[in-house]
Amino acid sequence: MFEPFLKPLNWLYGEITDVRNLLYDSHIMETLRPATYTIGVGNLTVGGTGKTPHVDYLVRLLKDQGPMATLSRGYGRRTRGFRIATASDTADTIGDEPLLLYRKHAIRSGPRQAGVLVSVGEKRAEAIPKLLVAEPDLQTIILDDAFQHRPVQPHLNLLLTDFHRLFYHDEPFPGGRLRERRHGARRADAVLVTKCPDDLGEAEQQVIEQRIRVYSKPDAPVFFTGLQYGKPLPFGEEQPLAGLGGIGKPVVLVSGIARPEPLEQYARAHYTLVEHLRFADHYRYTSTDLARLRRVVPPDGVVLTTEKDFVKLAPLLAETGRTEAAFYYLPIEIRFLNRETEFLAMVRAGLAALRESKSIVKKS
Known part of the structure; x- marks a missing residue:
């Protein structure tokens, strides 16, 4: 239930975010399109939609495809600026979620581990070139919590929405929990409904998908995932x-x-x-x-x-x-209720297409 007296403030906040998005969409404000395959993972709402388990899933999916990195803001850390995680880092220096990813995927002897670089940086458009200096052969960069970080345009933009708090039921700040209006979902290349119950049937999935498609791109697939504890x-x-x-x-x-x-x-x-x-x-x-x-x-x-x-x-x-x-x-992991093969194909196809385009450029 949204308080009626907050409606004008919801409208004002939505207008402000609309203007900001328009400036980026019109290329009035500069956007970086990295040469390295980049996947953005984020949401429209404030709070937990399961971003970190999905980033973890993508890391496990792609780290055998060559050197890769994760890049997040490092929420809750007491440091600022760009940094690549090392064995001496703590939650205070890089944030708890990057530290979790580091412990799972990157602990070796120094910042240039074989496989995965875990990094943090508020200004991701400035951080990405620094990542490429640290590892010139990076094949993939995963941007954590970056749906509203418009200075970087990822090759694949994944929008997450919690099954228990679907974005189309919500409103912008301060009356709701949306970071921007619902139609921001049109920037997503795919939508993942997260934290779904095990018994979520296909009929209910179709209803949710239809509601999402009111706001998303017509060709953006909708997937359903749940959590499983180890x-x-x-x-x-x-x-x-x-x-x-x-x-x-x-x-x-x-x-x-x-x-x-x-x-x-x-x-x-x-x-x-x-x-x-x-x-x-x-x-x-x-x-x-x-x-x-x-x-x-x-x-x-x-x-x-x-x-x-x-x-x-x-x-x-x-x-x-x-x-x-x-x-x-x-330990926690995500699992797809169905169509996981389709999701895997979509993610890998993007990487393969970018590699192919680079190969053609080199040959020419």
């Missing part, structure tokens, strides 16, 4: 990768993510949920938070958290000398 993993690498046991295992859930409801549902379905300590998205944990966790965990219970929260809690545990034995995190 086996809980302990914080300490020296521990065996054992599960937590059955439904009776007492669990205290801790999360600092935008929409923790699916996580809580999973915990309730698989364990005995003692308590869920919910923090704001990108929350910076403290030793006081650890002490609070310790107080509420039963003697035979454990702390369960997300992979994004793990990269911030684990260093804090190490700093305070706390044992890691009672701390586990849940």
